[in-house]
Amino acid sequence: xxxxxxxxxxxPPEYGDRxxxxxxxxxxxxxxxxxxxxxxTMTRRALPxxxxxxxxxxxxxxxxxxxxxxxxxxxxxxxxxxxxxAVLIAVPIxxxxxxxxxxxxxxxxxxxxxxxxxxxAGVPSVVFGLWGVLVLSQLVHLGRSFLTAGIILxxxxxxxxTSLSREVIATTPVGDKEGALxxxxxxxxxxxxxxxxxxxxxxxxxVMLGLGRAMGETIAAALVIGSALGQITLRALAPGxxxxxxxxxxxxxxxxxxxxxxIALAVTLFAITILVNLVATGIVQRSMKRGQGT
Amino acid sequence: MSAANFTTEIVVPPDLTAKRSWRSVKxxxxxxxxxxxxxxxxxxxxxxxxxxxxxxxxxxxxGFPAFFVDEIPVIARRPGPGMGPAIVGTLLATGAxxxxxxxxxxxxxxxxxxxGVTNRFARVVRFMSxxxxxxxxxxMGLFIYVTWTLRFGYSAFGGALALACLMxxxxxxxxxQMLRLVPNHLREASYAVGTSKSRTIxxxxxxxxMPGIISGSLxxxxxxxxxTAPLLFATGAxxEYNPNLFVEANTAxxxxxxxxxxxxxxxxxxxxxxxxxxxxxxTFVITxxxxxxxxxxxxxx
Numbered sequence: 001x002x003x004x005x006x007x008x009x010x011x012p013p014e015y016g017d018r019x020x021x022x023x024x025x026x027x028x029x030x031x032x033x034x035x036x037x038x039x040x041t042m043t044r045r046a047l048p049x050x051x052x053x054x055x056x057x058x059x060x061x062x063x064x065x066x067x068x069x070x071x072x073x074x075x076x077x078x079x080x081x082x083x084x085x086a087v088l089i090a091v092p093i094x095x096x097x098x099x100x101x102x103x104x105x106x107x108x109x110x111x112x113x114x115x116x117x118x119x120x121a122g123v124p125s126v127v128f129g130l131w132g133v134l135v136l137s138q139l140v141h142l143g144r145s146f147l148t149a150g151i152i153l154x155x156x157x158x159x160x161x162t163s164l165s166r167e168v169i170a171t172t173p174v175g176d177k178e179g180a181l182x183x184x185x186x187x188x189x190x191x192x193x194x195x196x197x198x199x200x201x202x203x204x205x206x207v208m209l210g211l212g213r214a215m216g217e218t219i220a221a222a223l224v225i226g227s228a229l230g231q232i233t234l235r236a237l238a239p240g241x242x243x244x245x246x247x248x249x250x251x252x253x254x255x256x257x258x259x260x261x262x263i264a265l266a267v268t269l270f271a272i273t274i275l276v277n278l279v280a281t282g283i284v285q286r287s288m289k290r291g292q293g294t
Numbered sequence: 295m296s297a298a299n300f301t302t303e304i305v306v307p308p309d310l311t312a313k314r315s316w317r318s319v320k321x322x323x324x325x326x327x328x329x330x331x332x333x334x335x336x337x338x339x340x341x342x343x344x345x346x347x348x349x350x351x352x353x354x355x356x357g358f359p360a361f362f363v364d365e366i367p368v369i370a371r372r373p374g375p376g377m378g379p380a381i382v383g384t385l386l387a388t389g390a391x392x393x394x395x396x397x398x399x400x401x402x403x404x405x406x407x408x409x410g411v412t413n414r415f416a417r418v419v420r421f422m423s424x425x426x427x428x429x430x431x432x433x434m435g436l437f438i439y440v441t442w443t444l445r446f447g448y449s450a451f452g453g454a455l456a457l458a459c460l461m462x463x464x465x466x467x468x469x470x471q472m473l474r475l476v477p478n479h480l481r482e483a484s485y486a487v488g489t490s491k492s493r494t495i496x497x498x499x500x501x502x503x504m505p506g507i508i509s510g511s512l513x514x515x516x517x518x519x520x521x522t523a524p525l526l527f528a529t530g531a532x533x534e535y536n537p538n539l540f541v542e543a544n545t546a547x548x549x550x551x552x553x554x555x556x557x558x559x560x561x562x563x564x565x566x567x568x569x570x571x572x573x574x575x576x577t578f579v580i581t582x583x584x585x586x587x588x589x590x591x592x593x594x595x
Binding site for chain 1: 317318320321324325327328329330331332334335336338339341342345346398399401402403404405406408409410415416418419421422423424425426428429430431432433434436437440441459462463466490491492495516517519520521522523526527548551552555556563566567570573574577578581
């Protein structure tokens with residue numbers, strides 16, 4: 001705003017204008033280009049291990065780099081299991097906070113809570129990991145396990161689920177809520193009768209986005225999950241492993257085919273998270289649009 | 295059905311004839327649960343901040359400024375400072391990532407909001423940009439390893455590329471939101487005096503949205519500064535100062551925390567806490583600047 005440009009009434013020549021439009025379109029297209037390149041270049045690097053293992057890459061439970069055997073199933077399981085624990089912990093808490101901020105707290109009380117959430121979201125993942133491995137896992141009898149990883153992941157996805165839920169909940173028409181209250185409902189009845197049914201779709205989307213984040217979160221999980229091979233178990237206190245954690249922990253020593261196998265894990269992770277995010281983003285956007293329409 | 299008399303339709307009416315007292319108690323209990331969840335959320339934040347300060351302060355400020363300027367000990371169990379090269383590495387990678395991603399992200403958002411608006415390409419890009427914010431950071435790191443590091447070797451710049459990929463959709467999203475806030479009459483006034491569209495965007499729309507774009511970008515920068523996974527594959531490892539962005543392996547605060555966190559040596563763990571404190575202070579300063587810029591923006595409006 002400092003310098004006032006002298007406005008040229010004739011305007012720059014037409015081609016400059018079109019070039020600028022093309023330039024910005026190119027920048028926007030970069031998003032699609034990067035996503036496409038990720039899929040292509042990484043799949044190509046992963047081909048050797050897919051060639052070696054075939055579909056057994058996804059079904060075998062044995063992961064033994066010295067023998068060139070790479071079965072990713074335990075890590076796929078670990079990713080799903082820790083993400084599920086994280087979501088189970090994070091969803092009720094996030095929903096509680098989001099409802100508190102939108103339905104109970106006054107704006108002057110809600111604002112510091114937004115700051116609190118921003119702070120929580122701003123703590124780097126590796127710092128949570130450090131705290132998880134040196135404090136949390138030793139404080140309680142958690143050790144390094146699926147559960148410890150799930151707890152840390154839950155802390156990390158609470159801010160995003162909360163802020164999305166808040167946005168979705170805010171689209172509930174005021175008339176609906178006032179109508180319910182005018183009938184003599186209590187605040188909780190008003191919430192279950194108007195707010196929750198109205199936001200259900202968007203809330204599902206928000207939870208799925210949180211799930212996607214939990215599956216891809218690497219460093220914190222790598223530090224606290226315990227790095228045990230081949231554990232497919234429902235025991236939450238058992239040490240385990242997940243796809244991103246394996247990649248981060250084994251990359252340093254990996255050679256040739258092992259590296260290719262780790263890249264194949266990343267491709268798998270990419271495919272799963274893209275799928276979850278596609279569906280979730282679609283759901284959230286649709287429910288937001290509907291909220292604005294009425 | 296007690297709702298039968300009402301013209302407004304409530305799908306499943308609660309039993310309003312039930313005793314009011316029990317229903318109020320239930321509502322109060324649920325409100326209590328909501329307050330409890332707020333307290334539960336505050337708990338880990340307080341615990342983490344407490345741990346960082348109680349364990350990191352002594353390490354980071356012992357013999358100030360040794361921790362912030364000395365090189366990293368090559369032998370992990372040796373006690374003492376420092377994290378100087380890691381601070382430089384973090385600033386280099388994050389700074390370069392910002393220089394790459396912010397102009398591109400702003401340009402992309404300009405296309406989405408000023409040119410494409412609702413055409414199919416813009417809609418697809420907007421949607422995929424949202425999806426891209428959910429791509430795991432470790433995937434971005436390996437992507438840059440495959441496309442860049444394998445050819446050009448480890449460097450802070452490789453890490454910067456991976457961070458830029460992560461920041462791009464965030465900057466696009468934040469900028470588009472800010473462009474939406476620029477009132478249309480500004481654009482129309484500019485067109486009315488014969489200004490071209492590109493000129494209008496560059497000298498009217500973007501300046502008006504600038505503070506919001508800056509604060510949105512700074513938040514993305516703060517997040518990027520704390521990222522570890524993207525650097526893991528592209529930056530390599532170093533213990534000495536490497537001020538050159540493009541050649542030779544480098545290091546970063548986040549990489550040092552990751553490496554030292556699982557060390558069994560207390561000296562290494564101490565350095566991890568010191569590095570964590572440094573990193574958190576760094577991101578805190580960036581976030582604070584972002585808030586300050588936003589506040590000034592809000593006042594001016």
